[in-house]
Amino acid sequence: MGLLKGTINALADPRLYFIVAVLSLIVMVWKREKVASNAFGYSMMGLLTAFFVFGAFDPNFQLIIGKPDNVPIIGLIFSLLFLTWYAMREAVRNDRRIAAGKGPIEKEESDRVWVWPDLVYTELISLVVCSVILIVWSIVLKAPLEQPANRSVTPNPSKAPWYFLGLQEMLVYFDPWLAGVVLPGLIIVGLIAIPYIDKNPKGNGYYTFNERKAEIVIFLFGFVILWVSLIVLGTFLRGPNWNFFGPFEYWDVHKLEALVNVNLSEYIWVRALRTGLPGNWFLREIFGILFVIVYTFALPPILAKSAFKKYYEKLGPPRYYVTVFLFLMMMSLPAKMLLRWLFNLKYIVAIPEFFFNI
Amino acid sequence: MAETKTIDPKETAATRLWNWLTETQVWKSVFRHDRPDSDRTRVLVMLSNVFLHLHPVRMRKSGVKLRYTWCMGGMSFFLFLSLTLTGLLLMFYYRPTLEYAYTDIVALREHVPLGIMREMHRWGAHAMVITVMLHMFRVFLTGSYKPPREFNWSVGVIMLVLTLLLSFTGYLLPWDQLAIWAITVGSNMARATPFLGHEGPGAALLRLGDVPLIHAYDDARFALLGGSFVGEGALLRFYVLHCVGLPLVIAVLMAVHFWRVRKDGGISGPL
């Protein structure tokens, strides 16, 4: 028992957690034929349920999942995992049909039905079901109310509302101007841009994977991994001082985490070149600035000639550059995570003089 | 208008009552067509009822299936309606001032018999954030944002942002520790807005001689909170946005959204 809990605690470490999440995504996509079976889906949901039931006996686990505001996130975990699997199953089934020359199942359901009664009654039933669920939920679970607002007592941890915890988790790796303003802005712009940069005419109006592999993998990575899984991490696994705590670990306010993060400038000037940091900020940060310029401006044209040549030709220059820019911005988070985990890198560019740290 | 009714020889009392009722002048003044059991009346019911007329008369079979839409858009809309209703009821009890906000919530909990309005409002709001996100997920996975539905996807993204903002502004109103610190953490980000936040990159460049133009008392965060910290100004601003501003905008966008679902050819499907 203790061993199992210890293993789960260790696996939940942000690094492993993230890597396991990414690996699961890769396996799900790669082995999708197997994943699409009902047996797999039901065992996955069964395991998840078993995990929560098992955890419910642990006092520390109880404390976090029992917080009234955390209950919806448990619902989110279940429904998102189920729907991801379900959509994958439908996609695989359609892909098989398409391969056999039959066209997606939705094609067979193209004939029209009367909205009254077919749709109106469905709507009525879901309205009743939703109302009942909402009312029962409201009777069973009281809305939380803590002590009256007091500006002189800061709770530890102080957390944003749950849907922003992915962004708050990003604060571990980026400063607020990026994690709280620029990157969220780019998420919105990027989402709006999707239909205008995706030129693939296939897969419009039915579940499929094979006809839109890249689109779906990128979206799953952005939505399921970067957005939702970091929300889950931020909600359940981040405790006082935003330190990491395993699901069965006590939230100890005095837990110490060694912070030995080092800036790129220090790595280069002090450790590699063995001189002091230059006094002039531009000279000091020149390597980081070059790195960022190369990443944002030189990488897209280089990729256009190499790895992404196919996409460059398919999309044409304007769409290609917008897409790759947005993609690189999205990947800047996992990139910075890796740099932090591998090299304890704090900032690539650190110009506190202007609040400009990357 | 009336169509010939087939008379069932084994009429029960209930059907007789029903038949009588639907023939009265009052009933006929409200519903200007017979029961929707023939093709003709099924068209009429959609065209003559203001609540139903956003629907088409007929639609793709795949589009009415739970398998395809997961009903997530519909659930988002249902939750929005129920939030409007419960929110309205909460407004009878709640005053957005430092003096009353917290005690009004306590009173709501302690003194209102059978009160679950606050619960329904809070859990409904959480649920709506989830259903809107999952609705977006389904629209993506069925490729429904592709032409001709690009614009409706963009409208959707704006509504997703508005949903988050609605939830965020509402989070402050109970005025307890949970509320002000969550909003403090969230709104601190605005401090770091490039150029417009007093701790944002580039803000220091915006100055007239020695006088900085952007400081803690006029930056983006100040505009959001109506003050330099989460206080009285923020409570009022969030209240007004939460109860009036944002719901109005999102309601208009929903009208556009539903209209466009129809004008873009109904629920998507393979050609």
Ligand code: HEM
């Ligand atoms: C406030 C939130 C929203 C409400 C109430 C809402 C409501 C709906 C409803 C009722 C439908 C009909 C089909 C269905 O139920 O799936 C629909 C379709 C659609 N929605 Fe939303 N929606 C919302 C947010 C969004 C978001 C965030 C997006 C995308 C980013 C989006 C994009 C679309 C698109 C493209 C369609 C057409 C789908 C098709 O034809 O298959 N909506 N919406």
